[in-house]
Amino acid sequence: xxxxxxxxSNKVTExxxxxxxxxxxxxxxxxxxxxxxSLGQGLEFLIYFQGNSAPDKSGLPSDRFSxxxxxxSVSTLTIQRTQxxxxxxxxxxxxxxxxNYEQYFGPGxxxxxx
Amino acid sequence: AQSxxxxxxxxxxxxxxxxxxxxxxxxxxxxxxxxxxxxxxxGLQFLLKYITGDNLVKGSYxxxxxxxxxxxxxxxxxxxxxxxxxxLYFCAVRDYGGSGNTGKLIFGQGTTLQVKP
Numbered sequence: 001x002x003x004x005x006x007x008x009s010n011k012v013t014e015x016x017x018x019x020x021x022x023x024x025x026x027x028x029x030x031x032x033x034x035x036x037x038s039l040g041q042g043l044e045f046l047i048y049f050q051g052n053s054a055p056d057k058s059g060l061p062s063d064r065f066s067x068x069x070x071x072x073s074v075s076t077l078t079i080q081r082t083q084x085x086x087x088x089x090x091x092x093x094x095x096x097x098x099x100n101y102e103q104y105f106g107p108g109x110x111x112x113x114x
Numbered sequence: 115a116q117s118x119x120x121x122x123x124x125x126x127x128x129x130x131x132x133x134x135x136x137x138x139x140x141x142x143x144x145x146x147x148x149x150x151x152x153x154x155x156x157g158l159q160f161l162l163k164y165i166t167g168d169n170l171v172k173g174s175y176x177x178x179x180x181x182x183x184x185x186x187x188x189x190x191x192x193x194x195x196x197x198x199x200x201x202l203y204f205c206a207v208r209d210y211g212g213s214g215n216t217g218k219l220i221f222g223q224g225t226t227l228q229v230k231p
Contacts, residue, residue: 004157031217043158043204043221056218091157095217102148103219105157 004106021077025094038088120222135190137205146208147188
């Protein structure tokens with residue numbers, strides 16, 4: 001079946017612009033996660049959605065970052081007024097709680113802020 | 115707070131030799147442990163997990179990992195390495211968090227495995 005998909009695969013933007021990154025989880029997966037992978041920083045948790053519960057936003061690095069999940073499926077991560085330090089690969093993952101949190105990752109979006 | 119450590123940035127091994135990629139963890143409850151692999155320009159792929167039961171867990175591509183509670187370790191192993199195993203490997207632990215089981219993962223810094231012919 002289809003895996004997690006993300007778009008765009010690459011995004012180059014100018015400092016100060018807003019960007020939107022999209023994630024389509026595996027159909028039926030109730031949990032959705034965003035992570036950021038930066039050089040020298042490893043993988044960093046950003047935000048988590050589970051069903052209709054309030055999202056866990058504890059990993060968002062600043063108020064320039066926000067995310068939403070519409071209809072319990074597609075999610076959009078928005079970065080406002082991008083900074084060079086936002087350059088990273090943004091990874092989305094989805095899972096079924098009953099699978100003991102085994103997460104399936106998308107290919108990522110490589111964001112470059114110039 | 116939960117944490118994971120991968121003490122080696124890089125592991126080099128000759129093809130056909132056994133390989134070990136090290137991981138140690140620190141958790142406040144029962145650990146849920148995972149290994150993921152990332153090939154160049156690809157997302158993370160699940161290899162295996164330990165939830166409960168046998169300490170030796172078998173996963174994809176011939177990999178296995180041994181859970182050692184006394185040493186708080188979860189080392190990844192393979193009896194005979196292939197050149198195609200060369201990739202970046204991440205160990206992860208489920209975070210319990212103050213709000214309960216969110217399922218989010220805390221990752222180690224990653225270990226680059228280089229298998230030479």
